Amino acid sequence: MATENVTYSGEKIFKDAQDFLPINGTDYVELYVGNAKQSAHFYKTAFGFQSVAYAGLETGVKDRVSYVLQQDKIRLVLTSPLKQDGDINAHINKHGDGVKVVALWVEDATKAWEETTSRGAESYFEPRVEEDEHGKVVRSGIHTYGETVHVFVERKEYKGAFLPGFKEWKSDYNPSEVGLRYIDHMVGNVGWGEMNKWCEFYAKVMGFTQLVSFDDKDISTEYTALMSKVMSNGSGRIKFPINEPAEGRKKSQIEEYIDFYNGAGVQHIAVATNNILETVAQLRERGVEFLRVPEVYYDDVLDRVGEIDEDLEPLKELNILIDRDDEGYLLQIFTKPVLDRPTMFFEIIQRKGAQSFGKGNFKALFEAIEREQEARQTL
Numbered sequence: 001m002a003t004e005n006v007t008y009s010g011e012k013i014f015k016d017a018q019d020f021l022p023i024n025g026t027d028y029v030e031l032y033v034g035n036a037k038q039s040a041h042f043y044k045t046a047f048g049f050q051s052v053a054y055a056g057l058e059t060g061v062k063d064r065v066s067y068v069l070q071q072d073k074i075r076l077v078l079t080s081p082l083k084q085d086g087d088i089n090a091h092i093n094k095h096g097d098g099v100k101v102v103a104l105w106v107e108d109a110t111k112a113w114e115e116t117t118s119r120g121a122e123s124y125f126e127p128r129v130e131e132d133e134h135g136k137v138v139r140s141g142i143h144t145y146g147e148t149v150h151v152f153v154e155r156k157e158y159k160g161a162f163l164p165g166f167k168e169w170k171s172d173y174n175p176s177e178v179g180l181r182y183i184d185h186m187v188g189n190v191g192w193g194e195m196n197k198w199c200e201f202y203a204k205v206m207g208f209t210q211l212v213s214f215d216d217k218d219i220s221t222e223y224t225a226l227m228s229k230v231m232s233n234g235s236g237r238i239k240f241p242i243n244e245p246a247e248g249r250k251k252s253q254i255e256e257y258i259d260f261y262n263g264a265g266v267q268h269i270a271v272a273t274n275n276i277l278e279t280v281a282q283l284r285e286r287g288v289e290f291l292r293v294p295e296v297y298y299d300d301v302l303d304r305v306g307e308i309d310e311d312l313e314p315l316k317e318l319n320i321l322i323d324r325d326d327e328g329y330l331l332q333i334f335t336k337p338v339l340d341r342p343t344m345f346f347e348i349i350q351r352k353g354a355q356s357f358g359k360g361n362f363k364a365l366f367e368a369i370e371r372e373q374e375a376r377q378t379l
Contacts, residue, residue: 019207019233019234020115020207021106021112021115021116021206021233022106022107022234023104023106023233023235023237023238024237025073025104025105025182025183025238026073026074026102026103026104026183026186026238027075027103027151027153028068028075028077028153029075029076029099029102029103029183029269030066030076030077030078030079030099030100030103031076031077031078031079031098031099031100032079032092032095032097032100033078033079033080033092033097034080034092034096036065036078036079036080037065037067037080039067039097040067040078041173043069043076043078044171044174044175045175045286045287046283046286046288047178047180047283047286047288048176048177048178048282049069049076049177050069050071050174050177051067051068051169051170051171051173051174052068052069052162052169053160053161053166053167053169054067054166054167055166056082057082058167061165063081063082063083063086064079064080064081064082064088065080066079068161068162068169071177072177072180072181072182073182074180074181074271075162077101077162079100091147094147094262095147095262096260096261096339096340096343097341098261098266098344099148099265099266099344100149101141101149102148102149102150102266103151103152103153104150104151104152104153104238105153106152106153106154109138109140109152109154110127110138110140110154112140112152113126113141113152116142116205116206117142119204119205120201120205121142121143121201121206122142122143123140123142123143124140124143124149124150124151125139125140125141126140127140128140130164130165131164132160132164134159134160134161134164135157135158135159135160136157136158136164137155137157137158137163137164138153138154139151139154139163140152144188144198144201145188145190145194145198145201145264146188146190146261146264146265147263148188148264148265148266175286178273178279178282178283179273179275179278179279180271180273180279181271181272181273181274182272183269183272184271184272184349185230185239185240186239186240186266186268186269186270187240187241187243187266187267187268187270188240188242188264188265188266188267189243189244189254189257189261189264189265189266190242190243190244191244191245191263191264192244192245193244195242195244196229199229199242202231202240202242203231206233207233207234208231208233210230210231210232211232211356212229212230212357213227213228213229213230214227214228214229226243226244226245226246226252226253227243228242228243228244229241230242236355241357245258251378251379253369253370254267256376256378257343259378260341260342260343261343265343265344266344268334268344268345268346268347269344269346269347270347270349271349272349272350272351273348273350274350275350276320276331276332276333276348276349276350277310277314277318277320279348283335283348284318288335289336290318290319290333290334291334291335291336291369293319293364293368295316297321297364298312298315298316301322302322304324305322305324308322308329308352309352315331318333320332321333321364323357325355325357327353327354328351328352328353328355329352329353329354330349330350330351330352330354330357331349331350332347332348332349332350332361333348334346334347334365334368335347335348336372342372
């Protein structure tokens, strides 16, 4: 197969001209949580997710319980341990609630594992076939930053609710959806000097390329700073920004995350909507809390981003941010952390042509999080 040279971090990496790891999208995101039943109720009530599938004692699983929720193409799995020891308990004790698995939907999970491990990925588990009366699924897994893992899921021969071992979960309580459609990107926070290492991992091991980068001059305040690079697969369906701290006078949001999470991990999940005004209004009504930016942000925002389809006043009222790249603009807003530890949060995003990430909102977001840090006395 023909190859092309791709330069990354000063060295040449050979990347197949045809994508050696085609990914259809995000299959599911699994969080290890202290109480899966209560977490499921929260995500249904606050974010409009629907009941899909369940695994636990009633399905023959003795060490854990998992609730599967879905909204359009977004699938969350919430898993808790049923006993006092084991890997899930250890993960929760160390990190609190957080993302363990970022599962990727592929056509061939065996080939995905072989390609990535041959390029240096550490195996999480080898390809295995899982079957029940609804068909079969092939899954495999590799390690990435911190204790996070990628699981490759091949499900073209499966017709069940989720995976073998799960049963359909029918609930009398299903609040209406709020217009969330798919996972746009997922952001990882890593330690000092580790950003390039993990960007190189995604380039070498998974064939990703760098979409955009931001240094400490782009993302800084008087007190703190960070650096970020966005890695994307060939189709652009999977985007993984990677953040690391930068030198500053006080503790940055990345350092705060790493301190409370006790290591690298998923900082936030960005979910797309077709109508951010309606989605955010519904989320606010359901009690979801969002970061706020000063009103002066909107004084010159249209001078910076140019003409947009929406009226500015409703965006200002809901505190929705606006940014632009070479192909269009985007609208976005960030929740406060959804956990007791100041770790994971969500982003709601609507793309109006923009495929990348503009630089304009980073400073506003960084300052908003810094104000929250000050309130938490962790700055």
